[in-house]
Amino acid sequence: MPAGSCSSDVGAMEINANRADFPILQREINGHPLTYLDNAATTQKPRSVIQAITRFYEQHNANVHRAVHTLSEEATALYEDARAKVARFIGAPSARCIVFTRGTTEAINLVAQSWARAHLTAGNEIVLSEMEHHSNIVPWQMVARETGAAIRYARVTPRGLLDRKHFSSLLNKNTRLVALTHTSNVLGTVNPLRDMISEAHDLGAVVLVDGAQGVPRAPVDVAALDCEFLAFSGHKMLAPTGIGVLYAKEHILASMEPVQGGGGMITRVEEAGAEWMEPPWRFEAGTPNIAGAAALATAVDYLTAIGMAEVQAWEASLTEYALAALDQAPGITVFGPRDSLIQSGVIAFNADGVHPHDAAQILDEVGVAVRGGHHCCQLLMRRLGVPAVLRASFSVYNDQGDVERLIGGLERVARVFR
Amino acid sequence: MDEDKGGLYRAVILEHAKNPRNSGRVENPTLQARASNPLCGDELELTASLEGGILADIRFQVRGCAIVTAAASLMSQVVQGQDLEVARVLGRTFAGVMEGEASDLPADLAALEPLVEVKKHRSRIKCALLPWYALADAEGAGG
Numbered sequence: 147m148p149a150g151s152c153s154s155d156v157g158a159m160e161i162n163a164n165r166a167d168f169p170i171l172q173r174e175i176n177g178h179p180l181t182y183l184d185n186a187a188t189t190q191k192p193r194s195v196i197q198a199i200t201r202f203y204e205q206h207n208a209n210v211h212r213a214v215h216t217l218s219e220e221a222t223a224l225y226e227d228a229r230a231k232v233a234r235f236i237g238a239p240s241a242r243c244i245v246f247t248r249g250t251t252e253a254i255n256l257v258a259q260s261w262a263r264a265h266l267t268a269g270n271e272i273v274l275s276e277m278e279h280h281s282n283i284v285p286w287q288m289v290a291r292e293t294g295a296a297i298r299y300a301r302v303t304p305r306g307l308l309d310r311k312h313f314s315s316l317l318n319k320n321t322r323l324v325a326l327t328h329t330s331n332v333l334g335t336v337n338p339l340r341d342m343i344s345e346a347h348d349l350g351a352v353v354l355v356d357g358a359q360g361v362p363r364a365p366v367d368v369a370a371l372d373c374e375f376l377a378f379s380g381h382k383m384l385a386p387t388g389i390g391v392l393y394a395k396e397h398i399l400a401s402m403e404p405v406q407g408g409g410g411m412i413t414r415v416e417e418a419g420a421e422w423m424e425p426p427w428r429f430e431a432g433t434p435n436i437a438g439a440a441a442l443a444t445a446v447d448y449l450t451a452i453g454m455a456e457v458q459a460w461e462a463s464l465t466e467y468a469l470a471a472l473d474q475a476p477g478i479t480v481f482g483p484r485d486s487l488i489q490s491g492v493i494a495f496n497a498d499g500v501h502p503h504d505a506a507q508i509l510d511e512v513g514v515a516v517r518g519g520h521h522c523c524q525l526l527m528r529r530l531g532v533p534a535v536l537r538a539s540f541s542v543y544n545d546q547g548d549v550e551r552l553i554g555g556l557e558r559v560a561r562v563f564r
Numbered sequence: 565m566d567e568d569k570g571g572l573y574r575a576v577i578l579e580h581a582k583n584p585r586n587s588g589r590v591e592n593p594t595l596q597a598r599a600s601n602p603l604c605g606d607e608l609e610l611t612a613s614l615e616g617g618i619l620a621d622i623r624f625q626v627r628g629c630a631i632v633t634a635a636a637s638l639m640s641q642v643v644q645g646q647d648l649e650v651a652r653v654l655g656r657t658f659a660g661v662m663e664g665e666a667s668d669l670p671a672d673l674a675a676l677e678p679l680v681e682v683k684k685h686r687s688r689i690k691c692a693l694l695p696w697y698a699l700a701d702a703e704g705a706g707g
Contacts, residue, residue: 501629503604507572507688520605533605533627562573563630 164452165543167192178513181551186331186359186492186539187517188381191445195384198444202437209433211410225436228443229426235446236357236376237367238393245399245426246434249390250358251281253377254325256392256429257354258285260402261375262323265352268294270322273351275300275308275337276529277330280522282356286325295322302529306333306482314345321351328360332521332537333482334465334492336360343373352398358382362541363461363490365454368393380438384541385445389438392429399425406431449542457542461491464540468493468549475556481530494535497556500563502534508562509555516552572685573630576678581630586623586640595619595648597702599694606632606691610698619643619651624695631691635679639695642675655696662689 165171168190173180182190202224208217210225230241238244247253266272272286276299290297298321300313308326317324324346329336343353354375360366361376362383368376375398380389394402404411404422408431412420422428449457466486472478472495481494497505502518509516518536520527527533538552593611600607606628613621622644624636643651658673660666662683669677682692 501604503629503688503691504573504631507685511571519603527605533607562578 164192165545167194167448168543169193169196171543175513175515176511179551181512181514181548181555183538183540183544183548183552184515184517185362185541185544186382186521186537188387189362189384189541190543191384191386191441192448194448195386195441195444198441199386199437202440206440207437210436211427221436224440224443225434228439231443231446232391233393235450236361236391236393237369239369240396242424242426243368243393243396243399245392245394245429246439247377247390247392248388248435249379249381250356250377251285251390253375253390253392254281254354254356255285256405257375257377257394258289259405260429261352261398262286262289262295263292264403266290266293266295266322269320270295271316271318271320272297273300273313273316273321273324273346274298275313275326276302276525277306277308277333277335277523278325278327278525279331279356279358280524281358282325282327282354283525286323299525300326302526306330306335306530307488308335308337308342310338310342313342317346317349317351319349321346321349323354324351325354325356327356327358328366329363329490329492330482330523330526331359331492332494332523332526332535334359334489334494334539335483336364336488336490339371339373343371347372359490359492362449362457364458374398380442380445383445384448385442386438389435389442391442394425396425399429402429404428404431408432410434452542458490460542461540462486464544464546464549465489465491465493467546468538468540468552471549471553475553477560478556481532481535491541492537492539494530494537496532496535497559497563500559502536504563505536505556505559508559509552512551512555512558514552514555572681572688574678574681577630577634580634580637584624584626584633584637586621586637586644587625588623589625590621590623594704595702596704597698599698599701601628601632601690601694603687603690604629606694608632608636608694608698610636610695610702612702614648617647617649619646619648624698628694629691631679631682631688632694635692636695638676638679639699642673643699652700655699658696659693662692 170190206220208221210222229244233241233244298316301309303309346353352374355373357376357378361378376393381387411428411431414421477498479496483489506518516538519534590611594614595612597610608626626633679692682688
């Protein structure tokens with residue numbers, strides 16, 4: 147039992163009670179109870195979130211912002227209340243800072259195609275890091291190709307931390323945009339964003355934070371971070387797929403052009419052209435994912451009732467427990483910080499001599515769901531010097547029993563490949 | 565233990581994965597191809613020497629999982645000494661079985677039977693077919 151687990155015992159009891167809220171955790175996989183440790187890919191959904199979707203379609207379904215009838219009023223209220231709830235959840239000053247998207251990827255692409263295309267030119271520089279997910283690399287490469295801007299990558303140290311000195315050395319007066327992940331989706335590394343953002347601001351750069359892993363795992367306050375943009379996904383924080391968020395500072399959103407045209411984003415259309423609505427609606431052409439937004443609000447309620455600080459503490463205690471257990475297990479190499487103070491809910495490792503896909507397949511035979519692969523992080527894989535890794539990642543419903551079943555599964559992997 | 569019998573990782577697969585046959589490169593190959601699976605990062609290189617349309621020697625260099633390593637090893641044994649075009653037809657037949665278009669392996673592919681279990685795992689089918697894709701794409705190596 148790792149040190150420090152005492153302080154999380156209370157959290158453990160509270161969080162353990164939540165397992166019953168997740169219907170899918172009752173499933174058996176290959177005759178074994180489901181041990182779901184692929185939460186960095188997507189989390190499972192509590193009953194309340196699933197019911198929010200059903201309730202929307204059974205009770206309130208109508209289009210938003212279109213009609214005066216009762217159902218449309220209700221649907222609009224659900225959708226806009228969700229926007230306000232999400233704003234409060236991340237400390238945004240106003241619901242007008244929240245654009246609903248399909249997910250993190252679409253949110254980042256919106257910034258790339260709208261803000262970056264308008265603001266970047268040849269000679270400008272974009273600073274990313276080697277630990278970025280492809281969704282926080284490829285959209286910038288597309289913009290760079292179009293505008294002639296250059297991309298610089300902050301290095302990752304052998305311990306899996308962002309190399310702060312190297313990051314600082316990349317910043318200069320040509321840096322227009324810095325795009326960084328809050329938490330690495332492979333190593334779980336949590337970046338010291340406040341300092342880095344303020345350093346980028348000193349040189350006049352705009353900062354986008356990829357919050358896909360960070361927002362589900364820790365309190366994230368955009369006012370305190372002072373980032374210009376924050377992108378995150380609903381489905382990694384107990385909500386359904388197909389709903390995500392772009393937060394942006396209000397004056398920046400107001401300066402941005404829409405990327406998609408259609409209904410719901412204009413005030414007036416004439417033959418020669420159209421006038422855009424105010425943000426955020428300007429960026430939400432077409433009928434949005436109303437049920438998804440309502441369910442995201444329910445997921446936010448669920449997480450808020452636990453408390454994001456408690457979620458963070460719980461995942462830290464599980465991470466510590468798992469790191470200690472993996473250290474004891476023979477033939478396991480762990481990548482990344484191995485320190486729950488700067489590592490949040492995600493652990494990368496390999497079983498020596500076994501390809502991660504083979505290990506993941508054998509773990510699945512005993513109901514343990516982990517991911518093996520490059521995790522959309524080929525730059526980071528190259529830095530780690532491996533083609534692929536196994537990843538275990540936690541959410542609120544995981545407990546020490548899940549870690550123990552993972553360790554048991556890894557013993558089986560070792561037996562099969564001995 | 566149940567884990568040692570049947571399933572994806574039966575003894576034949578594990579044995580070929582640990583000791584792949586015809587591993588390495590053919591010197592001065594007359595046929596060559598690379599194939600990769602972007603999903604998992606598996607990569608392999610096929611080199612072969614063709615003599616009068618016959619695969620006189622075929623070798624694989626694999627960086628990947630046990631399934632792709634064993635698949636390349638088993639395939640090399642099946643096609644060694646075969647006519648290239650006949651071997652390619654065998655590849656299409658095997659792909660048909662793995663992708664569910666045909667149910668049974670013909671007798672000349674019986675050696676691949678341990679791989680058929682893989683077809684139950686959609687995400688791994690490409691691992692078993694990757695060496696055959698390489699053979700389908702292989703071109704002259706300028707020699």
